[in-house]
Amino acid sequence: MSQEENMAVKADQQADVASSGPLLEVKDLKVDFTSDGRDVHAVRDASFSVYPGQWVAIVGESGSGKSTCAMSVLGLLPGTGRVVDGSIRLQGRELVGLGRKEYEDLRGSHMGLVPQDPMSNLNPVWRIGSQVKEALVANKMDVSREKRSRLAQELASSEDIKLRSSDDELFISSADLPGLLKAARQVLDEAGVPNPDKVMETFKGEWDVGSETRWGVARSLIRAGVGEDRAWGIAKAHVTGSDMNDRIAGLLSEAGLPDAATRARQYPHEFSGGMRQRALIAIGLASRPDLLIADEPTSALDVTVQKKILDHLKGLTDSLGTAVLFITHDLGLAAERAQHIVVMYKGQVVESGPSLEVLQHPQHPYTKRLVQAAPSLASQRIISAKQRGQDAERLMEHHVKGESTLERSEHVITVEHLTKEFKLPRKRELFKAVDDVSFSVKRGTTLAIVGESGSGKSTVANMVLHLLTPTSGTVTYENQDISGFKGHELMEFRRHVQPVFQNPYGSLDPMYSIYRSIEEPLRIHRIGDRKSREQRVRELLDMVEMPESVMGRYPNELSGGQRQRIAIARAMALNPDVIICDEAVSALDVLVQDQVLRLLNDLQAERGLSYLFITHDLAVVRQIADEVVVMQQGRLVEHATTDEVFDHPQRQYTRDLLDAIPGGKLRLGLD
Amino acid sequence: MGKYLLRRILQMIPVVLGTTLLIYALVFALPGDPVAAMFGDKPVNQAVAAQIRSEYNLDKPFIVQYVLFLKNALTLNFGNTFAGQPVVSVIGRAFPVTVKLALMAFVFEGVFGVIFGIIGGLTKGKWSDNVILVLSLLLISVPTFVTGFILQYLFGVKWHVLPATAGANPGFMDLLMPAVVLGSVSMASIIRLTRTEITSNISEDYVRTARAKGMSNRQVILRHVLRNSLIPVVTYLGADIGGLMGGAMITERIFNIQGVGNTLFQAILRGEGTLVVSIVTILVMIFVICSLVVDMLYAVLDPRIRYA
Numbered sequence: 001m002s003q004e005e006n007m008a009v010k011a012d013q014q015a016d017v018a019s020s021g022p023l024l025e026v027k028d029l030k031v032d033f034t035s036d037g038r039d040v041h042a043v044r045d046a047s048f049s050v051y052p053g054q055w056v057a058i059v060g061e062s063g064s065g066k067s068t069c070a071m072s073v074l075g076l077l078p079g080t081g082r083v084v085d086g087s088i089r090l091q092g093r094e095l096v097g098l099g100r101k102e103y104e105d106l107r108g109s110h111m112g113l114v115p116q117d118p119m120s121n122l123n124p125v126w127r128i129g130s131q132v133k134e135a136l137v138a139n140k141m142d143v144s145r146e147k148r149s150r151l152a153q154e155l156a157s158s159e160d161i162k163l164r165s166s167d168d169e170l171f172i173s174s175a176d177l178p179g180l181l182k183a184a185r186q187v188l189d190e191a192g193v194p195n196p197d198k199v200m201e202t203f204k205g206e207w208d209v210g211s212e213t214r215w216g217v218a219r220s221l222i223r224a225g226v227g228e229d230r231a232w233g234i235a236k237a238h239v240t241g242s243d244m245n246d247r248i249a250g251l252l253s254e255a256g257l258p259d260a261a262t263r264a265r266q267y268p269h270e271f272s273g274g275m276r277q278r279a280l281i282a283i284g285l286a287s288r289p290d291l292l293i294a295d296e297p298t299s300a301l302d303v304t305v306q307k308k309i310l311d312h313l314k315g316l317t318d319s320l321g322t323a324v325l326f327i328t329h330d331l332g333l334a335a336e337r338a339q340h341i342v343v344m345y346k347g348q349v350v351e352s353g354p355s356l357e358v359l360q361h362p363q364h365p366y367t368k369r370l371v372q373a374a375p376s377l378a379s380q381r382i383i384s385a386k387q388r389g390q391d392a393e394r395l396m397e398h399h400v401k402g403e404s405t406l407e408r409s410e411h412v413i414t415v416e417h418l419t420k421e422f423k424l425p426r427k428r429e430l431f432k433a434v435d436d437v438s439f440s441v442k443r444g445t446t447l448a449i450v451g452e453s454g455s456g457k458s459t460v461a462n463m464v465l466h467l468l469t470p471t472s473g474t475v476t477y478e479n480q481d482i483s484g485f486k487g488h489e490l491m492e493f494r495r496h497v498q499p500v501f502q503n504p505y506g507s508l509d510p511m512y513s514i515y516r517s518i519e520e521p522l523r524i525h526r527i528g529d530r531k532s533r534e535q536r537v538r539e540l541l542d543m544v545e546m547p548e549s550v551m552g553r554y555p556n557e558l559s560g561g562q563r564q565r566i567a568i569a570r571a572m573a574l575n576p577d578v579i580i581c582d583e584a585v586s587a588l589d590v591l592v593q594d595q596v597l598r599l600l601n602d603l604q605a606e607r608g609l610s611y612l613f614i615t616h617d618l619a620v621v622r623q624i625a626d627e628v629v630v631m632q633q634g635r636l637v638e639h640a641t642t643d644e645v646f647d648h649p650q651r652q653y654t655r656d657l658l659d660a661i662p663g664g665k666l667r668l669g670l671d
Numbered sequence: 672m673g674k675y676l677l678r679r680i681l682q683m684i685p686v687v688l689g690t691t692l693l694i695y696a697l698v699f700a701l702p703g704d705p706v707a708a709m710f711g712d713k714p715v716n717q718a719v720a721a722q723i724r725s726e727y728n729l730d731k732p733f734i735v736q737y738v739l740f741l742k743n744a745l746t747l748n749f750g751n752t753f754a755g756q757p758v759v760s761v762i763g764r765a766f767p768v769t770v771k772l773a774l775m776a777f778v779f780e781g782v783f784g785v786i787f788g789i790i791g792g793l794t795k796g797k798w799s800d801n802v803i804l805v806l807s808l809l810l811i812s813v814p815t816f817v818t819g820f821i822l823q824y825l826f827g828v829k830w831h832v833l834p835a836t837a838g839a840n841p842g843f844m845d846l847l848m849p850a851v852v853l854g855s856v857s858m859a860s861i862i863r864l865t866r867t868e869i870t871s872n873i874s875e876d877y878v879r880t881a882r883a884k885g886m887s888n889r890q891v892i893l894r895h896v897l898r899n900s901l902i903p904v905v906t907y908l909g910a911d912i913g914g915l916m917g918g919a920m921i922t923e924r925i926f927n928i929q930g931v932g933n934t935l936f937q938a939i940l941r942g943e944g945t946l947v948v949s950i951v952t953i954l955v956m957i958f959v960i961c962s963l964v965v966d967m968l969y970a971v972l973d974p975r976i977r978y979a
Contacts, residue, residue: 115876
């Protein structure tokens with residue numbers, strides 16, 4: 001063996017070792033932030049690895065350091081954050097201590113990011129297309145052909161097609177497409193393929209400009225029954241490589257945006273949240289990184305959209321051989337998507353292992369709590385404290401109250417043929433946000449309205465609250481039509497029907513102390529004097545299990561869950577009969593969500609409250625609701641008890657919503 | 672867009688009517704008799720005074736005077752000054768000088784304001800940022816006439832670097848120092864505005880996304896930080912043109928520039944309602960047109976803004 005050959009063998013062996021080792025290896029990572037001159041340890045001794053092509057999920061509540069871990073890999077720690085110790089190795093190369101320029105070379109082409117909030121992560125003043133283009137230009141990507149990881153190349157080659165040269169990875173251009181389709185049609189006829197029109201339809205669906213490659217076209221043709229040489233001939237003649245605009249459109253359509261060429265010319269504000277997230281996925285994958293860091297990529301989106309986008313991302317990263325570091329607070333979602341789970345708690349990795357293993361045999365107490373609290377995994381209605389037999393005295397009180405309520409009607413709130421139309425700008429016809437919806441809330445029970453965003457459920461809530469006037473139909477409270485309420489009657493109505501809104505950050509006045517926020521409804525309704533009101537606020541705080549010491553504090557000093565408790569205390573101040581919760585727990589972490597739901601449930605059992613619960617999350621519905629109303633595009637499509645809806649959904653739409661619950665099909669090792 | 676433009680132009684009519692009426696009323700309410708003042712130390716000849724009064728419509732009630740002024744103004748006949756010159760020719764002499772001065776001040780404050788603002792914003796917390804902040808605070812808090820007199824004394828009187836006063840038909844060098852003085856306060860505001868915008872934009876999520884794409888620091892700053900930060904700065908600059916034209920009064924007095932400010936000042940002293948109102952009307956029009964242009968510019972710069 002000559003020396004040259006010897007060297008080559010050695011290099012090969014080295015390459016093999018590198019490819020079998022982890023793509024990303026984080027060891028004993030320590031990250032500090034400086035706050036008021038003090039060091040805060042955000043991440044302490046975190047270690048985990050990601051192998052090529054693997055999905056690894058980091059799970060933890062907000063503040064657990066999971067995003068900080070991800071950002072230190074990218075070298076994009078915010079503010080005063082810095083890595084103080086440990087090592088981060090990407091493909092064997094140490095990243096800690098790299099200079100700005102070296103990091104710029106790695107970002108985009110070796111590691112990409114799909115950020116958390118699609119609303120704030122696209123620059124509002126640039127077109128979507130030009131923001132995708134930036135990623136391609138910054139990494140000097142060849143826009144005419146696909147760059148595939150070695151793993152993906154091997155996968156692709158092991159199918160019925162052998163990749164011969166890099167020219168086989170050329171993309172279809174928009175100029176190529178008409179000629180290609182014409183030639184394909186002709187060859188289908190020549191080969192006598194049955195049903196050529198239908199085959200052409202699938203071709204049109206698959207052959208996206210700037211995304212489908214020459215070998216992909218050849219493969220489609222061969223699979224349709226065209227001879228191999230003929231298929232390659234057509235592919236070579238008509239697939240000649242795309243230009244920048246074609247490639248941008250191709251990336252966007254890969255990410256699941258229909259009509260991508262037009263979409264690329266639009267601005268972010270013309271996109272919905274889901275569409276923006278797709279654009280961000282296109283950007284994150286534009287330069288074909290080996291590692292994609294997805295930081296809560298779908299937390300801001302509806303469950304159904306979330307499922308579609310994650311399914312798409314999974315398919316895309318699998319075909320490209322991209323490894324994904326998936327940051328989420330949802331254990332169910334993590335278990336469903338990732339092969340490996342890393343659980344973080346207070347800056348430390350407390351548990352890590354294969355997904356099912358972690359889920360079914362959680363070791364650390366925190367993981368156990370997380371598994372128990374995950375709404376997507378639990379499948380029982382919460383049992384109230386009363387039913388647990390803890391509060392016999394209050395139970396008696398409730399009985400007395402229960403007898404008096406019997407004299408009144410069974411239904412607290414009845415909604416009949418409710419319709420609401422809105423005028424859209426520059427459109428003649430009215431938009432029906434709510435279309436002939438009827439239901440009623442039984443005293444002391446919970447009715448949930450579920451549906452995607454835009455299904456009209458919040459509009460219904462606003463009409464029940466007398467904040468919007470219905471176009472037609474009636475809302476009755478205690479057998480009285482609320483549309484006639486004015487002055488004193490309206491005040492009385494407001495006293496008995498109270499809202500809790502979605503965003504605990506926005507629904508409390510930041511300039512009001514907690515005491516003032518809770519006391520305000522009492523003051524407005526002129527109930528009691530200063531002393532008795534203070535007493536009442538203390539009671540309320542006690543009821544929502546908050547210490548009295550928070551009275552003098554302000555909303556920005558409290559966490560999201562604590563704020564939502566304050567909002568509930570405020571709603572309870574006037575002793576209402578009905579509470580309308582508009583996505584009241586959607587913005588909260590699972591553990592906090594669980595606590596708030598339990599609180600609401602206990603309050604219902606103690607005080608005979610009725611809830612109208614608006615949510616897009618069916619997992620939450622299962623925990624709290626007695627009856628479910630499903631809304632789609634303003635219409636009521638299904639109305640049944642919770643068990644019926646979950647066990648025997650009647651409509652396809654309801655089944656889709658149920659399927660979208662992350663981890664819904666996973667089995668747990670808990671009793 | 673066309674409809675919006677038309678609506679905005681129609682809105683100018685009540686604005687111009689309202690401001691002229693207000694100014695006319697203010698001049699009318701000034702104490703002292705302008706005709707009596709024309710006689711100076713000499714005794715007032717009642718017959719001549721009455722003739723002058725009727726010639727300038729001063730003997731008629733206030734509202735009639737105003738309506739007559741409007742009627743003439745529609746045919747671009749602004750009448751004569753007390754000294755007998757046509758108002759149009761007085762304005763024609765004064766405006767070009769002020770426009771020149773205002774444009775020089777505008778360029779000065781725009782260029783230096785943005786440059787120092789960018790330096791401050793990008794080096795937040797460092798010594799350069801602190802120096803710029805202190806300087807801008809100083810310029811904002813010291814009144815124009817103080818800066819004006821100090822520069823005039825130092826550069827014009829003591830060191831003879833620049834002409835101390837401008838006089839008639841001033842050239843570029845004559846107006847350089849006045850333009851710097853006139854633009855200094857706005858420049859300080861632009862420095863602060865640019866700096867604040869940059870420091871807040873640089874921590875935006877889309878800037879992080881841009882970095883995650885692998886873009887170079889330079890590109891990120893240019894395309895994502897500066898582009899977004901300069902939108903409010905451009906609108907501020909646009910709105911400031913009108914302010915520069917009207918605010919030149921003090922600067923023109925200090926440097927003896929025969930521009931709009933100076934002429935307006937003299938006219939107010941003499942109680943010449945017609946001249947005052949004519950000048951103010953033009954200034955109001957400039958203000959209104961500038962704000963319209965700024966609003967249009969805003970729509971061009973920020974795609975989220977659309978007028979219908």
